[in-house]
Amino acid sequence: MTYDQARWTADEDRYEPLLVEKRERTVEIEDSPLPADLTRDELSLPSVAEPDLARHYTRLSQMNYGIESGPFPLGSCTMKYNPSFTEDVAADPQAAVHPARTSSTVQGTLEVCHRLQDYLGRIGGMDAVSLQPPAGAAGEFAGILIAKAYHEDNGNDRNEVVIPDSAHGTNFASAAMAGYDVVSLPSDDGRVDVGALEEAVSDDTAALMLTNPNTLGLFERDIEEIAAIVHDAGGLLYYDGANLNALLGRARPGDMGFDVMHYNVHKTFATPHGGGGPGAGPIGVTDELTQYLPSPLVRKTATGFEYYDPEQTIGKVHGFYGNWPVLLRAYAYIARLGDEGLADASAKAVLNANYLASQIEYDVPYDPFHHEFVASAGEQDAADVAKRMLDHGVHPPTTKWPDIVGEALMTEPTESESRRTLDQLADAFNAVASEDEATLEHAPERTAARRIDQVAAARDPILSWQALDEQH
Amino acid sequence: MGAGSPFAPHSAAETDAMLDILGIDDVETLFDVPDAVRFDGQFGIESGGERAVRRELSRTLGRNDELVEFLGRGHYDHYVPSIVDDLASRSEFLTSYTQYQPEIAQGFLQVLFEYQSLVVELTGLDVANCSVYDAATALGEAGRMAKRSRSTSGDRILVPEHLRSGKRAVLENYAAGPALEIESYPMEDGTVDLAALTDQADEDVVMVYAESPTVRGAIEPQLDAIGDVAETHDALYCVGTDILALALLEPPATVGADVVVGDASALGTGASYGIGLGLFATSEAYLRQVPGRLVGAAEDASGHRAFTLTLQTREQHIRRERATSNVCTNQAWLALRTAMAAAWFGPDGLIDLAESCVTSARTLADRLDEISGVRAPVDDAHHFREFPVRVDQPARAIQRDLAAEGFAVHAIDEHLLQVCVTETNAEAIDPLVGALREVCE
Numbered sequence: 001m002t003y004d005q006a007r008w009t010a011d012e013d014r015y016e017p018l019l020v021e022k023r024e025r026t027v028e029i030e031d032s033p034l035p036a037d038l039t040r041d042e043l044s045l046p047s048v049a050e051p052d053l054a055r056h057y058t059r060l061s062q063m064n065y066g067i068e069s070g071p072f073p074l075g076s077c078t079m080k081y082n083p084s085f086t087e088d089v090a091a092d093p094q095a096a097v098h099p100a101r102t103s104s105t106v107q108g109t110l111e112v113c114h115r116l117q118d119y120l121g122r123i124g125g126m127d128a129v130s131l132q133p134p135a136g137a138a139g140e141f142a143g144i145l146i147a148k149a150y151h152e153d154n155g156n157d158r159n160e161v162v163i164p165d166s167a168h169g170t171n172f173a174s175a176a177m178a179g180y181d182v183v184s185l186p187s188d189d190g191r192v193d194v195g196a197l198e199e200a201v202s203d204d205t206a207a208l209m210l211t212n213p214n215t216l217g218l219f220e221r222d223i224e225e226i227a228a229i230v231h232d233a234g235g236l237l238y239y240d241g242a243n244l245n246a247l248l249g250r251a252r253p254g255d256m257g258f259d260v261m262h263y264n265v266h267k268t269f270a271t272p273h274g275g276g277g278p279g280a281g282p283i284g285v286t287d288e289l290t291q292y293l294p295s296p297l298v299r300k301t302a303t304g305f306e307y308y309d310p311e312q313t314i315g316k317v318h319g320f321y322g323n324w325p326v327l328l329r330a331y332a333y334i335a336r337l338g339d340e341g342l343a344d345a346s347a348k349a350v351l352n353a354n355y356l357a358s359q360i361e362y363d364v365p366y367d368p369f370h371h372e373f374v375a376s377a378g379e380q381d382a383a384d385v386a387k388r389m390l391d392h393g394v395h396p397p398t399t400k401w402p403d404i405v406g407e408a409l410m411t412e413p414t415e416s417e418s419r420r421t422l423d424q425l426a427d428a429f430n431a432v433a434s435e436d437e438a439t440l441e442h443a444p445e446r447t448a449a450r451r452i453d454q455v456a457a458a459r460d461p462i463l464s465w466q467a468l469d470e471q472h
Numbered sequence: 473m474g475a476g477s478p479f480a481p482h483s484a485a486e487t488d489a490m491l492d493i494l495g496i497d498d499v500e501t502l503f504d505v506p507d508a509v510r511f512d513g514q515f516g517i518e519s520g521g522e523r524a525v526r527r528e529l530s531r532t533l534g535r536n537d538e539l540v541e542f543l544g545r546g547h548y549d550h551y552v553p554s555i556v557d558d559l560a561s562r563s564e565f566l567t568s569y570t571q572y573q574p575e576i577a578q579g580f581l582q583v584l585f586e587y588q589s590l591v592v593e594l595t596g597l598d599v600a601n602c603s604v605y606d607a608a609t610a611l612g613e614a615g616r617m618a619k620r621s622r623s624t625s626g627d628r629i630l631v632p633e634h635l636r637s638g639k640r641a642v643l644e645n646y647a648a649g650p651a652l653e654i655e656s657y658p659m660e661d662g663t664v665d666l667a668a669l670t671d672q673a674d675e676d677v678v679m680v681y682a683e684s685p686t687v688r689g690a691i692e693p694q695l696d697a698i699g700d701v702a703e704t705h706d707a708l709y710c711v712g713t714d715i716l717a718l719a720l721l722e723p724p725a726t727v728g729a730d731v732v733v734g735d736a737s738a739l740g741t742g743a744s745y746g747i748g749l750g751l752f753a754t755s756e757a758y759l760r761q762v763p764g765r766l767v768g769a770a771e772d773a774s775g776h777r778a779f780t781l782t783l784q785t786r787e788q789h790i791r792r793e794r795a796t797s798n799v800c801t802n803q804a805w806l807a808l809r810t811a812m813a814a815a816w817f818g819p820d821g822l823i824d825l826a827e828s829c830v831t832s833a834r835t836l837a838d839r840l841d842e843i844s845g846v847r848a849p850v851d852d853a854h855h856f857r858e859f860p861v862r863v864d865q866p867a868r869a870i871q872r873d874l875a876a877e878g879f880a881v882h883a884i885d886e887h888l889l890q891v892c893v894t895e896t897n898a899e900a901i902d903p904l905v906g907a908l909r910e911v912c913e
Contacts, residue, residue, distance in 0.1 A: 027820055033827055034721075098541045135605065223506075272566045277804050278802075315641040323747050336520060337478075340475050341478065345479070351490055416481070
């Protein structure tokens, strides 16, 4: 398969011009209802009529690639198909209420929230769920704040969070934001080194943050022992839900001994990634930690639903209730699939990863993997491989991470891809595997832009059209 | 319903063929999960057809009361031009992700670059990121940035007494890691009590935060002087504002703001139960301390201008525990909507809309003030969209009675309501005034 992405070019220097380059207008503020010392003098912004705007954004969309364009096996991101009907659900005007409405006047919204809290609790094996964190990283931050509150309540001053070296970067950053020192844990043959974990935990350990299956797609088979080691040291176990799409209906974090977890609903529950967000990162906890959850939670009463503040709440991680339209889409997805559909999603996600890995020529050093695998580009540069794959009409995998695999190609096809598409993906991998360095370095050729010099861009950052203008 | 996911395309024959190639009979053998932690798959969640799920959700959401909302305090309802819903929904935008491969993601990168430029124009600052979650988390990030900046020092953040509790609660959590204390300074007649703030500020203050419009809608006339207080003590000066108000108000850079935070979703996303778009802008001096993603102009191999994520060494996927923030997934799609809406309004439309937020608030206040037992506004400030209303009767009772009449308003104190007016509820001013008169008299 090949692919030529649309490439709108204005002249020899530019692709689609910036709006400001099409038409700009400076408007002076006159006869304002405010005194002049409170207002600006003028405002300069693009002034482009609707027909031209429509063309601008349509052209830009054509110079962008989404899941509906083709396969998007970006490891750890779970780029599965986003069902169209969830867009209609999110657009329901009845859902578009203001967050300051009193509980009694938004019983429908609260009921949906309550059901989603319940669904997520069942899926994760958790006793209570807060929908508030607006992204996975925000869920991590909330979860670690909960661990902190729990330890403080128990009179323990613990200052360390243990994180495997192969974990998502957000784990380290979230723990640090909550004020913890990070203890990085080496791995042993792709999994947690249990001996090293025993060495690492102590009276200072607040929590271990773990992804299971981990970033290599491997299930941490020693999870019970890992949980016991952390719990015996008085620490809590945090589950990073980024890879939950591997396990639906097969295993639950709560049953594995995890005390706190986040769900990435934009991954596991198919809400659109929106070019970087919004996602949502609800968190689940055990009974013992429910009292610390962010405020407020929804509960059922004799007559309906109401908000309440958990007794020892950590407070808030979002100004309101999180990314509600995203949560609504996730609810619709879960209700559409049910037990069997969710279990089948994981079955097909794991089947697809295994099938694809069996069809590519690159070495996959670690197995048995689940929903994703990490291949090695070997002698080739993984970043170049990715650029060249673009020319074959597919989005490439995540590259050069995790470090444990040299020239890593972290690949997660998800359940949405058919065998035919997986074969096309494999063809893309294999075509690139046999190409020489010069071809790879010149890629991509068929995308809207050719290879972009990111090093130069970072050396001399130009971050606005105003800065571009100054430069000229 | 069927046995599988409707969004997995495999026929039974295809599944079997794939299993054959893997040399196994059953997909379950691919799950390397020890028996001790195996789950039987019974969540107890029933599946439904697409139409059934939609109908059922619509019915449930139908239990929300139909009220005309005069609500604001950080979340606003403005008209969303049709072109925004139409073009933002294009799947190339909606179903894409972070632009790790810029060559195939030029479209979204350019929109984000245009969004950053819009924020730069409105704030007058040098640099804007392409979003954090909301105004509250943007404020939290500003506090953390103040702490790690070399040009400021101290352990206290001064915030206005009138600050939405949800925003303050988020700031408290962001400030807990670096052990910062959050301290309120008083307001006088709706705006900052400058004398009290001056007394309270000292060398231990790392950031001074002020809002305009305030959470009560007041336009702060002393932003310049507040900035001087911050500067005197080498504190970061953070101004909280509103994307639409900026079309009319003095750009925060001209009053000395080092950082501007706020919510930008008021343009392009209507009332949506609190989803936000965290605006974050700062001056060049703090460029390498900015949280979140930045899009920059670059050049591609053919010599054309192109766009890419840049300065990524600040970010968590590279810098891990030393990153400027943990943010990864952000609010990019809302930034796209805001950029589209701002482009549709253009400078004339934005100024008109912003001016109408001032005049509508004034009109509504005058009308409410005519009602006996009601005073509006309660201070001498100019207001943007919203203002407090003093009522002789208990505010909560009036709020409840108004809900029974079909109107939602804020009750912010024992005898204070707050109302917010935009073009989406302005035509209900007469009925609201009538209802309040009935309730109060």
